[in-house]
Amino acid sequence: MTQTFLVQLAYITASILFAFGLKFLSSPATARRGNMLSACGMLLAVLATLAGHQIISWQWILIGLMIGSAFGTLVAFKASMTQMPEMIALLHGCGALASVFVDWVHYEKLLHEIIFSISAVESIMLYLSIVIGALTFTGSVVAWAKLSERLPGKPLLFFGQQWINGLILISILVSGALFFQHPSEIMYFYTFLAFSCVFGVLLVIPIGGADMPVVISVLNSYSGVVACTTGFVINNTLLIVVGALVGANGIILSIIMCKAMNRSLTNVLFGGFGQVKKRTADGIKKEAHPISVEDAQLILEAAKTVIFAPGYGMAVAQAQHAVRELTHVLENNGCDVKFAIHPVAGRMPGHMNVLLAEANIPYDQLLEMEAANPLLETTDVAIVIGANDTVNPAAINEKSSPIYGMPIIETFKAKTVFVIKRSMASGFAGIENDLFYYDNTRMIFGDAKDVVQRLVAEFKTK
């Protein structure tokens, strides 16, 4: 009795530490302390579990811990900041698979008892836990493969996809219903386990690269739900608390991402963006104004305020360090430099901030979209680098545009807009960007990193 009570006390302390960990994340100044507290909570929970339960075989635990920690450390230090989304997807997958295994062991244990007994609630929770866990696992693996370009990033659609999805969903439900009636039949268990694995793959495969922030957030939410249901299965309150926290996190981030794209969650998850009808050319030949790096430098030299609008293209071109240099040169010239960050810039929520922080750009220079937009009217130069749809004025002006209503960084309001771009090709969504044809827009053609480096060189030769 006292021993179990002590374990429960340790669990309560751990959940308080986790809550504080998240609370301290509300400011970059305290965030690291929060992470530390949270890690202490985890250590406490692990130690309490090892001390409190009737653990008999230690060798397997030690082997598992060593393998897992070694790989975790290796991957955590090796992953670059551009690889963060795929790393997180991989971690989600591992967590979900671990939950599935824990439930599975619990079920095996029940089967080996002399008298098999399972309550209705327990079997429902077991079912939910396995289904969501398995689809989160395979879904995360597919997301990881797409993000790391082991699979093509574009939506993979095939004929009759909706029908196959429907059939699989029905199979999962039917095998679940049979399982509730005959919970000791392991065949039903295997059936819904297998179908859920396939379902996870099919759910993520049709989703395109730029929608990945939503997918990752949703998978995050699922992994929380799995931890929660597993908590019900093995009767562990700590899992329920943590699962709820993580589930809430994933839901909030998914909603933020969807709002930033002005799309509903179902639209992102079940409707490909590719089906949008392309706007027919309206006959008027519009002309963009290109500008040379030399002339661009002259304008920048005279600028008092500059706002960058970076997109994922900047990270692809590995231009963030060159941008930092340009920032320094501009600041030495007495210019005020800021960055306007769109919520969906990058491949996961907040990704762009991490990429810029890695390039040593202080976080007080990074502005959220809502804070940046009022400033843009009085800004001398806005530099769009590697972004396209997130600065497209069609989202405000054109009711027929597929991105109409999506909040954008209103770079077109600035006195001069520089767009650094390889060619006139349209963005991910295949939508033409009128910003390129505005009178105050100047196009600098070329590779983002190369262009920025040449701008810096121009400044230095003066």
Place this chain on the structure above:
Amino acid sequence: MNDVLSYQLFILALSIFLGFALISKVPPLLHTPLMSEANAICGIIIVGALIAAGIESESPFSIFLGTAAVALAAFNVVGGYLVTERMLKMFKKKDAAK
């Protein structure tokens, strides 16, 4: 049984509120570390994995599943916290960055 269940549902409901209250305060600046942090604490499944791997069991299959669960969960926890720490370390204020 019903007592335990109602008590667990009670905890669940409050935890969801706590989660929403805490997480809505996190600025978009820190959303990536937030997600990796949430990911790391989701590795709390390690608690269940330890019990699964440590209990007496005759079935080698169960032992295998339990050990694999411990390894996967440990990967999740260690990887999650270290990567969060690495990211948070990079966020600097203007004076500190120079």
